[in-house]
Amino acid sequence: MLYVVGIGAGSREGMTIAAQQAIERSALIVGYTKYVELVRAVFPEKEFASTGMKQERERVEFALREAADKVVSLVCSGDPQLYGMAGLAFELSVNYPDTEIEVVAGVSAAFSGGAVLGSPLTHDFAVISLSDLLTPMDKIRKRLECAADCDMTIVLYNPSSKNRADYLRNACDIALKYRSGDTVCGYVRNIGRDGQESRVLTLAELRDTQVDMFTTVFIGNSETKVIGGKMVTPRGYGNV
Amino acid sequence: MLYVVGIGAGSREGMTIAAQQAIERSALIVGYTKYVELVRAVFPEKEFASTGMKQERERVEFALREAADKVVSLVCSGDPQLYGMAGLAFELSVNYPDTEIEVVAGVSAAFSGGAVLGSPLTHDFAVISLSDLLTPMDKIRKRLECAADCDMTIVLYNPSSKNRADYLRNACDIALKYRSGDTVCGYVRNIGRDGQESRVLTLAELRDTQVDMFTTVFIGNSETKVIGGKMVTPRGYGNV
Numbered sequence: 001m002l003y004v005v006g007i008g009a010g011s012r013e014g015m016t017i018a019a020q021q022a023i024e025r026s027a028l029i030v031g032y033t034k035y036v037e038l039v040r041a042v043f044p045e046k047e048f049a050s051t052g053m054k055q056e057r058e059r060v061e062f063a064l065r066e067a068a069d070k071v072v073s074l075v076c077s078g079d080p081q082l083y084g085m086a087g088l089a090f091e092l093s094v095n096y097p098d099t100e101i102e103v104v105a106g107v108s109a110a111f112s113g114g115a116v117l118g119s120p121l122t123h124d125f126a127v128i129s130l131s132d133l134l135t136p137m138d139k140i141r142k143r144l145e146c147a148a149d150c151d152m153t154i155v156l157y158n159p160s161s162k163n164r165a166d167y168l169r170n171a172c173d174i175a176l177k178y179r180s181g182d183t184v185c186g187y188v189r190n191i192g193r194d195g196q197e198s199r200v201l202t203l204a205e206l207r208d209t210q211v212d213m214f215t216t217v218f219i220g221n222s223e224t225k226v227i228g229g230k231m232v233t234p235r236g237y238g239n240v
Numbered sequence: 241m242l243y244v245v246g247i248g249a250g251s252r253e254g255m256t257i258a259a260q261q262a263i264e265r266s267a268l269i270v271g272y273t274k275y276v277e278l279v280r281a282v283f284p285e286k287e288f289a290s291t292g293m294k295q296e297r298e299r300v301e302f303a304l305r306e307a308a309d310k311v312v313s314l315v316c317s318g319d320p321q322l323y324g325m326a327g328l329a330f331e332l333s334v335n336y337p338d339t340e341i342e343v344v345a346g347v348s349a350a351f352s353g354g355a356v357l358g359s360p361l362t363h364d365f366a367v368i369s370l371s372d373l374l375t376p377m378d379k380i381r382k383r384l385e386c387a388a389d390c391d392m393t394i395v396l397y398n399p400s401s402k403n404r405a406d407y408l409r410n411a412c413d414i415a416l417k418y419r420s421g422d423t424v425c426g427y428v429r430n431i432g433r434d435g436q437e438s439r440v441l442t443l444a445e446l447r448d449t450q451v452d453m454f455t456t457v458f459i460g461n462s463e464t465k466v467i468g469g470k471m472v473t474p475r476g477y478g479n480v
Contacts, residue, residue, distance in 0.1 A: 134476030236374030
C-alpha cells in the first residue's frame with residue numbers, strides 16, 4: 001500500500017489529519033531529504049529513507065517496490081499532485097500492478113502562501129511553473145500570455161533558480177503587456193517555515209525584484225487591491 | 241480576533257491541524273448552515289451561528305462584529321480564499337479596524353477531488369467558476385478560451401445549477417475548439433462526504449453529462465491519460 005502524501009508548507013499545523021494518519025499507519029516514509037527532515041521532526045520514531053533532489057524516478061520506484069509488502073508513505077511538500085510525485089507514482093505503477101496507491105491531498109503553496117498575503121485567490125486563477133526543466137519555454141510563455149490576457153490571478157511556482165535569474169522578469173514583462181504596472185502583486189518565501197517573509201508590491205516593482213526558488217509569487221487580477229497591507233482579490237466584479 | 245478557516249472537503253480527516261486549533265480556540269463558530277453542521281459534528285461542544293446561502297455579507301459582518309471582543313472562526317468549505325469568505329472579510333474589515341484577521345488555508349476541491357481521480361493536477365492548471373452570479377459570462381468564456389488554448393488542465397467549480405443546466409455543455413464546447421473529444425476528463429461529486437462519486441470520461445462524453453452543484457469537474461491537458469482507471473497528468477512533456 002502506497003500513500004502519496006502532501007504535507008503542506010512544512011509545519012505540523014499545515015498538515016491535514018489524513019496526512020498524519022497515513023504517516024502513522026506507514027512502516028516506512030520516503031521522500032526528498034528536506035521534506036523527510038520536516039516529517040521526522042513530527043514523527044521521530046518512524047523509519048525514513050531519503051533521496052536527493054533530482055532523483056524523483058528512483059525515489060518513486062523505491063517507494064513502489066517497498067510498498068509491495070508494507071505500508072509506505074511517499075511524502076511531498078504542499079499537495080502531492082502539483083509538481084509532486086503522485087503523477088509519477090501512477091505512471092510507474094504499471095510495473096507494480098498489485099500495489100494500491102492512495103493520494104492524500106495537501107495544502108499547496110498557492111493557498112498557504114495566499115493566506116499569508118491575505119486573499120489573492122478569491123476568484124479564478126492559474127498556476128504556472130517557470131521551470132523549463134520538463135516543459136518547453138514556448139509552452140510556459142504561451143500560458144503566461146493566456147493567463148494574463150483573461151485577467152486571472154496568476155501564481156508562479158519555481159520563479160527562479162541559479163540558472164534562471166531573469167525568468168521572473170520575463171514573466172512580468174509578459175503580464176505587463178496585458179496589465180498595468182500598478183497591478184497588485186505579492187510573494188512569500190519559506191511559507192510556514194522559519195524565516196518566512198512576505199511582501200505586497202506592484203507588478204512594476206516585482207519585475208525588478210530578485211526572488212529565490214523557495215518563493216511563491218502572486219500576480220493579482222485587475223480588481224486585486226491592497227487593504228490594510230494585505231493583497232485582496234474581490235469575489236465579484238463591480239460591473240456585474 | 242477573526243480566523244477565516246478552510247475546513248477542506250467536509251470530513252474531519254480533510255481538515256488541517258491549524259484549522260482544528262483555530263476552531264478549538266474560538267468562542268463562536270460562524271458559517272453557512274451546511275458547513276456549520278459539518279464542523280458541529282466534530283466539535284459538538286462549541287457555540288455556533290449559521291446563515292443561509294446567499295447571506296454572505298451579513299454572515300461576514302456578523303462574524304467581524306462578534307470578533308471585536310472574542311475569538312471567532314468563520315468557516316468555509318475547501319480553502320477560505322477560493323470563492324470563499326476571506327476576501328469579503330478583508331473588504332468589510334475597513335469598518336472594524338481593530339479586529340485582527342488570520343486566514344487559515346484549507347484543501348480546496350481542486351486538490352481533494354483531484355486526489356480521488358488520481359493526479360490530474362500534476363502540472364500547470366487553471367481554476368474557473370462557471371457561476372455568472374458575480375462575474376460577467378463574457379469574462380468566464382474568455383477565461384475558458386484562454387485556458388483551453390494554452391493546454392492547461394482546467395478545474396471547473398460551480399459547473400451547474402437549476403438555472404444553468406447547459407453551462408457545462410457550453411464550457412465543453414469551448415474546450416473542444418482547442419482539444420480533442422478524446423481528452424481525458426473527470427468529475428467528483430460530494431468529495432469526502434457520504435455518497436462520494438467519481439467518474440473518468442472523455443471530453444466528448446463530459447459534454448453530454450449532467451452534473452450538479454456539488455460536483456467539481458476536471459478537463460485534462462493534451463498529455464493527461466488514464467492509468468488503471470485513474471486520471472493522470474504527467475509531470476513533464478515528452479518532447480522536452
